[in-house]
Amino acid sequence: MSESALFEPYTLRSLTIPNRVWMAPMCQYSAEVFGPNAGVAQDWHFAHYAARAVGGAGLILVEATAVSPEGRISPADLGIWNDTQVEALRRITAFLKEHGTVPGIQIAHAGRKAATERPWRGRGPAGASEAWQPVAPSAVPFDEAHPTPDELTVEQIQEIVGRFGEAARRALAAGFEVVEVHGAHGYLVHEFLSPHSNHRTDAYGGSFENRVRFALEVVDAVRAVWPEDRPVFFRVSATDWLSENADDAREGWTADETVRLARELRAHGVDLLDVSTGGLAPGTAIPTGPGYQVPFASRVREETGLPTAAVGLITDAGQAEKIVAGGEADAVLLGRELLRDPHWPHRAAATLGADKRVPDQYAWAV
Numbered sequence: 001m002s003e004s005a006l007f008e009p010y011t012l013r014s015l016t017i018p019n020r021v022w023m024a025p026m027c028q029y030s031a032e033v034f035g036p037n038a039g040v041a042q043d044w045h046f047a048h049y050a051a052r053a054v055g056g057a058g059l060i061l062v063e064a065t066a067v068s069p070e071g072r073i074s075p076a077d078l079g080i081w082n083d084t085q086v087e088a089l090r091r092i093t094a095f096l097k098e099h100g101t102v103p104g105i106q107i108a109h110a111g112r113k114a115a116t117e118r119p120w121r122g123r124g125p126a127g128a129s130e131a132w133q134p135v136a137p138s139a140v141p142f143d144e145a146h147p148t149p150d151e152l153t154v155e156q157i158q159e160i161v162g163r164f165g166e167a168a169r170r171a172l173a174a175g176f177e178v179v180e181v182h183g184a185h186g187y188l189v190h191e192f193l194s195p196h197s198n199h200r201t202d203a204y205g206g207s208f209e210n211r212v213r214f215a216l217e218v219v220d221a222v223r224a225v226w227p228e229d230r231p232v233f234f235r236v237s238a239t240d241w242l243s244e245n246a247d248d249a250r251e252g253w254t255a256d257e258t259v260r261l262a263r264e265l266r267a268h269g270v271d272l273l274d275v276s277t278g279g280l281a282p283g284t285a286i287p288t289g290p291g292y293q294v295p296f297a298s299r300v301r302e303e304t305g306l307p308t309a310a311v312g313l314i315t316d317a318g319q320a321e322k323i324v325a326g327g328e329a330d331a332v333l334l335g336r337e338l339l340r341d342p343h344w345p346h347r348a349a350a351t352l353g354a355d356k357r358v359p360d361q362y363a364w365a366v
């Protein structure tokens with residue numbers, strides 16, 4: 001047995017994840033846009049996720065996958081609103097499991113940040129032939145480049161809650177063992193949480209209790225269909241980097257509110273908080289640097305007892321080991337570093353003197 005905390009298995013409910021090096025959800029914007037295969041995972045997605053499983057990630061969170069067509073960030077996002085999409089995802093989950101990697105999926109609705117262009121084609125709205133009218137808690141655009149969204153009616157809110165439940169049911173059918181609700185980065189769930197984007201005066205806006213209502217209803221809908229023995233994750237932006245910044249007069253979602261929300265989420269059956277930050281408002285000053293979001297994960301874990309995963313500029317084996325061994329988080333999620341090097345987990349295991357899970361096809365040779 002290795003001395004490395006990073007390579008210790010981790011059990012949540014009845015699910016054991018072989019190590020604490022996990023792949024962060026990362027949109028590939030590579031699905032077909034129109035027709036019967038809209039939102040269906042392609043060979044690209046299979047190769048992309050298969051490579052990180054071969055590389056030794058303990059858990060892979062498949063990218064933000066839309067619960068409805070209007071909930072896509074870009075027209076080329078993955079979707080999980082029909083059974084054709086389920087079939088294609090099943091191929092990915094089967095391969096991951098075969099290689100000892102736990103398959104998870106992030107289910108999402110983009111809210112007012114929907115209908116945007118694939119990032120490599122520019123940051124603006126999607127082209128007119130592909131775009132649609134976004135919806136949000138309030139008719140307030142993200143910035144001048146984004147369209148003004150339609151304000152959701154209570155009936156429409158309920159419909160989207162139902163869509164999250166349906167998406168979780170399909171995720172289960174597709175073979176996923178973890179489902180994560182995307183509550184971060186300025187997308188729909190986060191737009192309800194933050195007073196910056198939520199100006200509603202009904203039961204879904206105003207007080208803390210009202211702003212978190214949608215998030216908790218979504219979690220309840222997911223938990224209602226997700227098996228008792230499998231974990232549910234929630235990704236939060238722990239701060240909008242507005243209220244905490246003395247130079248920014250805008251009011252936003254705060255780290256204190258994240259701690260309060262974490263307690264609520266726990267009571268509603270969430271097993272782990274995936275702690276990111278930002279994405280809600282344009283022009284925020286964010287003090288980025290190695291592991292800059294880790295303190296938010298650490299604070300939630302310490303003050304609420306809810307397990308956390310840390311993410312953001314975690315790139316070094318020693319750094320990752322320290323985060324887990326020091327009890328700052330239960331696991332680390334790697335994003336761009338796993339794009340640069342799918343075999344990062346094996347390299348980290350070698351550095352830390354832990355056992356590697358290199359597949360036989362490579363292990364005998366290298």
Ligand code: FNR
Nearest residue numbers: 024025026027063064311312313314334335336337
């Ligand atoms: C992301 N990120 C992201 N986050 C999320 O919650 N859902 C998503 O689908 C995506 N998509 C996405 C695509 C790409 C190409 C990148 C680079 C990032 C954010 C990602 O999960 C992670 O939080 C950040 O990248 C920070 O971690 P790293 O990259 O510093 O390890």
